[in-house]
Amino acid sequence: MESFVVLRVKNIPISLASRGNRFGIEALLEMAAIGLEMKFDGYYTLLNECINRRAFREGQRVHAHMIKTCYLPPMHLGTRLIVFYNNCDRLGDARRMLDEIPERNVVSWTAMVSAYSKRGYASEALNLFLQMFRSGTEPNEFTFATLLTSCTGTSGLDLGRQIHSLIIRRNFESHIFVGSSLLDMYAKAGRIYEARRVFDCLPERDVVSCTAIISGYAQLGLDEEALELFRQLQREGMISNYVTYASVLTALSGLAALDLGRQVHNHVLRRELPSYVVLLNSLIDMYSKCGNLSYSRRIFDSMPERTVISWNAMLVGYSKHGMGKEVVKLFKLMKEESKVRPDSVTFLAVLSGCSHGGMEDRGLEYFYEMEKGENGIEPxxxxxxxxxxxxxxxxxxxxxxxxxxxxxxxxxxxxxxxxxxxxxxxxxxxxxxxxxxxxxxxxxxxxxxxxxxxxxxxxxxxxxxxxxxxxxxxxxxxxxEPGRSWIELDQILHTFHASDRSHPRREEVSAKVKELSIKLKEAGYVPDLGCVLYDVDEEQKEKILLGHSEKLALAFGLIATAEGVPVRVIKNLRICVDCHNFAKLISEIYRREVSLRDKNRFHHIVGGICSCGDYW
DNA sequence: ATAGGGTTAG
Structure with missing residues (x-):
């Protein structure tokens, strides 16, 4: 019976198998089982199927059959075996394939280099590359693109530069895949100017190279630059994808630019993209860092699937807002109802959430749990x-x-x-x-x-x-890092420094601060001169205090927004004690809700009381 | 047959 099918129309099971048809695959496995000759086509089709389906046992059977019938896989097939074992997380087996196949070429070497890179074995990837290079095999654009992703860590930049010069000699610098990988390597090493140079020299751009340079800026905290470049590239016709949006959202989180973040979210909604976890995670983070936690939670609740990063982003959100009870509640839910296991970032979020949220004892309990090794995570x-x-x-x-x-x-x-x-x-x-x-x-x-x-x-x-x-x-x-505060109004960020005069409405703002200080003093404001460490007289000290950037931004917010509208100020450093007092009094006397995000957390100030409980 | 960018924490 079996042989009838096989002998009459040998190609049918193969073509069926290549379409993922169960019958085709079974038939091929049957062919193998009854000892019919498979040779290249059959093995090749089967193996591809196993790779697509991540079917480890079946793939192993195919390989075992080759060995049993003394079939020596030619290069194409050997390379597929390397990829197969790599996909099944069997790096050792993959490497054995490379060593055992009778012939190697740049493709099979590169497949193995890529396997090491993807699994994070950077030094193995580099060593294998060297071995290949010394054996006289010329690397190609694939090799360089993948190899550069392994140039991370302390010696990564040096190695990357050496590979770069090799790339120049081989004339691959303008290749778009190589170029993106190259600029990403520089960006991740903190060399954004070199990254930008590579980007600017690319003869053509695509969404990946554009995203790489945007996220390069964002990851280094150069948020304004990332945003500016994103806008420029969009004007020039870049079609963003979900990775681009995730990267620019990171920058907007850093800037706490809520209006701009909403705009990006609207883009995403209009594009009707499928729900990419990565993108939704960055939206959770953006809304939470912009002070809009309920939006974060809405997105979190609507997600069809969540990763540990989704949970962490949400927990960090509650933590930074000082909502200890919510942190504890969500962490419970995570442990009880989710298949996702907490990782070390989860515990950072939970511990700091308990601290910011005034739940010290609960936090200590969690820490002791960790110490006992109950969660499998070493503190x-x-x-x-x-x-x-x-x-x-x-x-x-x-x-x-x-x-x-x-x-x-x-x-x-x-x-x-x-x-x-x-x-x-x-x-x-x-x-x-x-x-x-x-x-x-x-x-x-x-x-x-x-x-x-x-x-x-x-x-x-x-x-x-x-x-x-x-x-x-x-x-x-x-x-x-000089102190700097800003405020977003109608999608524009207004930035204030302690001692510059760059803002167009600077005079008006200074006058407003003075007016505020007089009013607040009537209500009992005493400037905390201990916050000034310059050896000047008291009058000067007070002047310095009134020049603090967060006061300027706050004053500007009061001028530029309608009465009763909450004011949202963001500061790049920790807020100082005097400015904290100042903001509390403003919230009381002017009946304004003040939301102040500093380097560590949010201060939600209502009616003279701050959510941080005056400890930050 | 082999290739590049991404989300939390610090």
């Missing part, structure tokens, strides 16, 4: 940092200090900094002094550390020490 340095934060916020400063001493990590500046912050809020001079000096040793260039330590001394009336700290700061600290 890392950042998780320990969250615990220091948790204890500090709860006023358990001594405990936090002991906790740091017991860690089997060398405490970082961030961890000491978190404890110092706790010492300031809870006025613990003894530990604060120790921690402060420790911190100044590790991170003498960070001006913020001096400010907190000096605040601490000031709160204890130790003015001599305040002066010492100030002198130390002037001697050693460098201002790395």
């Amino acid at each position: 890392e340095l950042e998780h320990y940092g969250c615990v220091v934060d948790l204890l500090g916020r709860a006023g358990r400063v001594e405990e936090a200090f002991e906790f740091i001493k017991k860690m089997h990590f060398e405490p970082t500046a961030a961890i000491w900094g978190s404890l110092l912050g706790a010492c300031r809020v809870h006025s613990n001079i003894d530990i604060g002094e120790f921690v402060g000096f420790r911190l100044l040793q590790i991170e003498p260039e960070n001006a913020g550390n001096y400010v907190i330590l000096s605040n601490l001394y000031a709160s204890a009336g130790r003015w001599e020490d305040v002066r010492t700290v100030r002198e130390l700061m002037l001697e050693k600290a460098v201002i790395k």
Whole structure:
């Protein structure tokens, strides 16, 4: 019976199999089982089917049949076997194929290099490339495109440059796949100018190369540049796809540009794209970082499938908004109802969510769970940092200090900094002094550390020490990132710096700040001069405080929006204590809801009360 | 037969 089918129309099962027809595949497997000659066509079709369906056992049967019948796969087939084993996560078997096939060429080598790259084995990919190169096989554009994706990490840039010069010598620099990979390599190494140069030199562009350069800017936090380039390329006719949207949404999250984010979302809706998880994840993040959590949740709830990143993005959202209860609720749901397992980012979000949301004990429970290994995730340095934060916020400063001493990590500046912050809020001079000096040793260039330590001394009336700290700061600290605040009005971002005069309505804004300060003083506002570490008289200090960028942005928001409309200000650094007080009073006296996003979290201020509980 | 860009955290 079987042989009848096979002998009469040998090609029919093959063509059926290649269309994914069950009968065809069964028939081919049957042919193999009864020992009929398969040769190239049959094996090839079967293997492709197994690759498409990720059918590991069936593919293994096909391979076993080749071995049994002493069939030596020619190059094309050998390469398919490499791809097959790679797709089934069997890198060792894939490599054995490369070593065993009688002949290798650039395609089979490249398939294996690609296998290593895709699975994250960068050094294996590079070594194999070298082996291939030394054996005299000329790499082609496929080889270079895939190889460059393995040039990451510390020595990635050096290797990438060497490969780049090889690419130039072989004249592949203008190849669009090679070029995109090349510019992405530079961007990921932080060399955005070199990335841009490669991009600008490409003789043609497509959506991938455009997306690569846009996301290059976005990933480095150069959000305005990413946005500007996105707009320019769109004007020039780029047809975005879901990856492009996800990348530009990252930039808009950074800028907290809600109107622009909505516009991109509308584009996405009008395009009627299928629900790409990656795109929906970035929409969740965009809405949450723009302060619109209910939109995030709506998208999250509507998703047909979710990845761990979807859950994390949502948890981070609640966390940054200080909604501890929601964090705990969603985390429970994740553990109970989702097939997605929490990862180390999940725990960072949950721990910092408990801390920001005033649920310290719950957070500590989660941490102890981690320590016991109940979740299969080892606590890392950042998780320990969250615990220091948790204890500090709860006023358990001594405990936090002991906790740091017991860690089997060398405490970082961030961890000491978190404890110092706790010492300031809870006025613990003894530990604060120790921690402060420790911190100044590790991170003498960070001006913020001096400010907190000096605040601490000031709160204890130790003015001599305040002066010492100030002198130390002037001697050693460098201002790395100038403070900057902005506000979005009708899709335009208005940015203010502490001491520039670039905004067209700067005079008007300064006048408004002065007016505000007078009004607020009547209501009890006392400028917190301890926030200024320059050695100037009090009047000057007050002037400096009133020049802080977040006050300018806030004042501008009050001028430019209608009464009663909430004001949304974004700051690139942590908000200072004085500006926080200022904003609280504004919300009370002017009956304006103020939403202030700083480097770490949201401050939702209503009627003089901030969602951060004055700890941040 | 082999190829490039993407989402959370820091």
